[in-house]
Amino acid sequence: xxxxxxxxxxxxxxxxxxxxxxxxxxxxxxxxxxxxxxxxxxxxxxxxxxxxxxxxxxxxxxxxxxxxxxxxxxxxxxxxxxxxxxxxxxxxxxxxxxxxxxxxxxxxxxxxxxxxxxxxxxxxxxxxxxxxxxxxxxxxxxxxxxxxxxxxxxxxxxxxxxxxxxxxxxxxxxxxxxxxxxxxxxxxxxxxxxxxxxxxxxxxxxxxxxxxxxxxxxxxxxxxxxxxxxxxxxxxxxxxxxxxxxxxxxxxxxxxxxxxxxxxxxxxxxxxxxxxxxxxxxxxxxxxxxxxxxxxxxxxxxxxxxxxxxxxxxxxxxxxxxxxxxxxxxxxxxxxxxxxxxxxxxxxxxxxxxxxxxxxxxxxxxxxxxxxxxxxxxxxxxxxxxxxxxxxxxxxxxxxxxxxxxxxxxxxxxxxxxxxxxxxxxxx
Amino acid sequence: xxxxxxxxxxxxxxxxxxxxxxxxxxxxxxxxxxxxxxxxxxxxxxxxxxxxxxxxxxxxxxxxxxxxxxxxxxxxxxxxxxxxxxxxxxxxxxxxxxxxxxxxxxxxxxxxxxxxxxxxxxxxxxxxxxxxxxxxxxxxxxxxxxxxxxxxxxxxxxxxxxxxxxxxxxxxxx
Numbered sequence: 343x344x345x346x347x348x349x350x351x352x353x354x355x356x357x358x359x360x361x362x363x364x365x366x367x368x369x370x371x372x373x374x375x376x377x378x379x380x381x382x383x384x385x386x387x388x389x390x391x392x393x394x395x396x397x398x399x400x401x402x403x404x405x406x407x408x409x410x411x412x413x414x415x416x417x418x419x420x421x422x423x424x425x426x427x428x429x430x431x432x433x434x435x436x437x438x439x440x441x442x443x444x445x446x447x448x449x450x451x452x453x454x455x456x457x458x459x460x461x462x463x464x465x466x467x468x469x470x471x472x473x474x475x476x477x478x479x480x481x482x483x484x485x486x487x488x489x490x491x492x493x494x495x496x497x498x499x500x501x502x503x504x505x506x507x508x509x510x511x512x513x514x515x516x517x518x519x520x521x522x523x524x525x526x527x528x529x530x531x532x533x534x535x536x537x538x539x540x541x542x543x544x545x546x547x548x549x550x551x552x553x554x555x556x557x558x559x560x561x562x563x564x565x566x567x568x569x570x571x572x573x574x575x576x577x578x579x580x581x582x583x584x585x586x587x588x589x590x591x592x593x594x595x596x597x598x599x600x601x602x603x604x605x606x607x608x609x610x611x612x613x614x615x616x617x618x619x620x621x622x623x624x625x626x627x628x629x630x631x632x633x634x635x636x637x638x639x640x641x642x643x644x645x646x647x648x649x650x651x652x653x654x655x656x657x658x659x660x661x662x663x664x665x666x667x668x669x670x671x672x673x674x675x676x677x678x679x680x681x682x683x684x685x686x687x688x689x690x691x692x693x694x695x696x697x698x699x700x701x702x703x704x705x706x707x708x709x710x711x712x713x714x715x716x717x718x719x720x721x722x723x724x725x726x727x728x729x730x731x732x733x734x735x736x737x738x739x740x741x742x743x744x745x746x747x748x749x750x751x752x753x754x755x756x757x758x759x760x761x762x763x764x765x766x767x768x769x770x
Numbered sequence: 771x772x773x774x775x776x777x778x779x780x781x782x783x784x785x786x787x788x789x790x791x792x793x794x795x796x797x798x799x800x801x802x803x804x805x806x807x808x809x810x811x812x813x814x815x816x817x818x819x820x821x822x823x824x825x826x827x828x829x830x831x832x833x834x835x836x837x838x839x840x841x842x843x844x845x846x847x848x849x850x851x852x853x854x855x856x857x858x859x860x861x862x863x864x865x866x867x868x869x870x871x872x873x874x875x876x877x878x879x880x881x882x883x884x885x886x887x888x889x890x891x892x893x894x895x896x897x898x899x900x901x902x903x904x905x906x907x908x909x910x911x912x913x914x915x916x917x918x919x920x921x922x923x924x925x926x927x928x929x930x931x932x933x934x935x936x937x938x939x940x941x942x943x944x
Contacts, residue, residue: 357944360926360943361924361925361926361929362924362925363924363926364924364925364926366944377797377798377842378797378841378842378843380800381800381801381802381843384800385937389937391941406797407798412798414798414799414800415798417800418798418800421800462841462843463841464839464840464841464865466841478841478865479841479865479868480841480842480843480846480865480866480868480869480872481843481869482843482869482872482873482935482936482937483868483869483872483936485937486936486937486940486944489940489941490940490941490944492940492944494926494936496924528785528835528838529785529834529835529838529861529863532835532861532862532863532864533864559839562835562838562863562864564864626814627785714789714794714840715793715794715795716794716795716797716798733789733839735787735789735790735839736789736790736812736814737789737790737793737812738789738794741793741812
């Protein structure tokens, strides 16, 4: 019997199996942000164990509320900042250099095929786009990760999606993952890895693969995973070029991180997605998904383009292509948060920021802020947001607010119309 | 070990997410105790009042996929500082379940028929539950009846409960 990529990564990182189905894995990366790490830091200090297993494998960023909005968030930043300095964590991204964790860490080349990655953040599954096993964990697992460089997991079964066909113009990775979550339900992949494979994924950029893997958790998944290929190597090349003689050599090395043909799966879905329409959520669960056509005419108050799901350069290019030369409706307000400073700079150079501003968007600094109702675009009671983020939970972007999740293209068209629209503007 | 005996809070809903258990706006707190007043503040459940219904409770009984969504350990902490150390459900989101055991608390999966039995026979009554860790039994009682329900958790889970969480165990063993 062959093995899945997750099994191969487990085999390569297993420290021991202290109890049945309890695999303690060696960690290649421990990522930290200012919301879930400070309590781990203060606990380690209280225990007299203020140290880290390997400062080069720990990366930290202030991203959820930045710049700080009040004394409490300033204190969280301070705890993280001082801890990073004390423990000589060189890759710490402070205000001005910081971005949304799941955008900036891949951008810096920190994630490689075959890696094990944890972070105190549920959307850590994003990094599986590089052929890594990447799992969100709580603060205690993070604390042990920081201190010992290990984390315990039960063995995850795998669900495989074989995605064939060609996405129609105006249909994107976001529409596809919303459709997949609807198929799986919010509990359908709990304790499992979701593999995204097939010609549709082969043709996707790393940005789109990250969008797919990012929302694996919304079906309960432990990690999303895509197999590494030349797209992965191209993305990572500037960081790995000293390790390999050629891109082909890198690809050959990374190709071992792929499931065997006779690997055992919990379930295999074979889908032809050629007829997939733009999708949007309704209600308060991310598996409550309809086609945009069915939701047309739903009025919104705010449009938000950003987050670890859809705040990357590709997303900004798509939204700007819809907005170019147009104005948002007088009945709405719109916000775009480029996910990292590098994305912001690229958007500036490419003229995208000007398009957003001319259309009437507010352009914010890189931050998670509005996605989880912490800052930079919180909704008032009864307001509705068309959002490119990942969760439509009750109160997620503000108490009493409603969130409709959608692609950057649909969000941009919705901004122009002031209501959800299945627009020719983005479907060519 | 923590206290695993006390009054029950029944939450008759599936997919209760971590944003409902503790909204993100309170994640700026840097002590667990500060979370106490906000437990289940945004729970969408008709008739539920988080200022009154939680008082004096030690055990939560709920339906499917409890704790889905965010990785925030603030969710188990908010339960813990309110004296709730046990949640019984049909199943849990992975991160939430692990966070509970990492804190030395119980998240026990029970088959649907057992959860249905508990709701059908005990919800709306003054119900007490006690977890017998050695015999793998849940003792449930109300003023006029009692039942014993078997449960099963892994050896790792049980060890974490006995050791009071993952930090102590990991520090000794890794």
